[in-house]
Amino acid sequence: MSTETRDTIYIGKKPLMAYVTSALIQLANLPAVNIKARGLSIGRAVDVAQIIARKTENAGYTIGDIKIDSEALESQDGRTRNVSTIDIEIKRSGS
Amino acid sequence: MSTETRDTIYIGKKPLMAYVTSALIQLANLPAVNIKARGLSIGRAVDVAQIIARKTENAGYTIGDIKIDSEALESQDGRTRNVSTIDIEIKRSGS
Numbered sequence: 001m002s003t004e005t006r007d008t009i010y011i012g013k014k015p016l017m018a019y020v021t022s023a024l025i026q027l028a029n030l031p032a033v034n035i036k037a038r039g040l041s042i043g044r045a046v047d048v049a050q051i052i053a054r055k056t057e058n059a060g061y062t063i064g065d066i067k068i069d070s071e072a073l074e075s076q077d078g079r080t081r082n083v084s085t086i087d088i089e090i091k092r093s094g095s
Numbered sequence: 096m097s098t099e100t101r102d103t104i105y106i107g108k109k110p111l112m113a114y115v116t117s118a119l120i121q122l123a124n125l126p127a128v129n130i131k132a133r134g135l136s137i138g139r140a141v142d143v144a145q146i147i148a149r150k151t152e153n154a155g156y157t158i159g160d161i162k163i164d165s166e167a168l169e170s171q172d173g174r175t176r177n178v179s180t181i182d183i184e185i186k187r188s189g190s
Contacts, residue, residue, distance in 0.1 A: 043137040046179040050165040054177075066161040068183065070145045082149075084141040088163065 011037035011045045019048045020055075023090060027052075027061060032091035038071060042086045049088045064089035106132035106140045114143045115150075118185065122147075122156060127186035133166060137181045144183045159184035 007030050009023050019035070026033040037045035053063050067087040072080045102125050104118050114130070121128040132140035148158050162182045167175045 040138055042141050043135055043179065046137050046163045046181060049163060050177070050179050054165070063163060066163060068141045068144060068158060068161060070149070082145070084138065084145050086141060 007032065008034045008036055009048075011035060011041045011048060013041075016044060016047055016051065019044075020051050023048065023052055024056070027056075027090065027092070032064065032089055035088045035090065036085065038085040039083045042084060045086050045088055049090060052090055060093045061090055062093040064091045102127065103129045103131055104143075106130060106136045106143060108136075111139060111142055111146065114139075115146050118143065118147055119151070122151075122185065122187070127159065127184055130183045130185065131180065133180040134178045137179060140181050140183055144185060147185055155188045156185055157188040159186045 007026060009019055009026070011019055023033050023035065035045050035049055049063055052061060065087075066089070069085045069087070070082045071085055073083050075081050102121060104114055104121070106114055118128050118130065130140050130144055144158055147156060160182075161184070164180045164182070165177045166180055168178050170176050
């Protein structure tokens with residue numbers, strides 16, 4: 001009864017294809033995954049989503065909802081700074 | 096009869112607030128503007144959209160459709176590379 005299947009990929013500093021692979025493995029088992037990133041990794045999250053969408057056009061994965069937001073992070077000097085975030089949904093089309 | 100009012104802000108290397116100001120000027124005259132960026136500027140486009148959404152919460156501007164795509168660009172060595180793009184709509188809510 002565990003519904004805690006991991007369905008979110010957080011983008012960091014690994015090579016792009018590592019995240020593409022993780023996402024494709026998730027998508028083999030789940031109807032959708034979310035790709036999340038913040039700050040400087042936002043562009044890389046878009047790259048990952050685009051690679052998946054292009055490579056799996058025949059498999060029928062498409063880009064769903066895209067949300068942007070910002071988070072207050074405390075920096076090392078104790079001040080809070082706002083950091084932008086992105087959340088890109090990739091889903092099986094039609095199902 | 097000119098409908099060619101400029102309603103797209105392309106994000107480049109200027110300071111973020113330059114784009115925020117441009118967008119707010121457009122929004123004073125138009126119901127919506129689109130903020131576009133590609134490659135490394137994608138994160139900055141999200142920053143600009145978030146600053147506008149936060150600063151104008153009372154004025155009623157909200158983030159609308161967000162689209163991501165990729166463009167084939169020819170690099171200096173003559174090869175084509177795919178570059179990710181983002182297009183964030185900011186619109187007057189309710190009108």
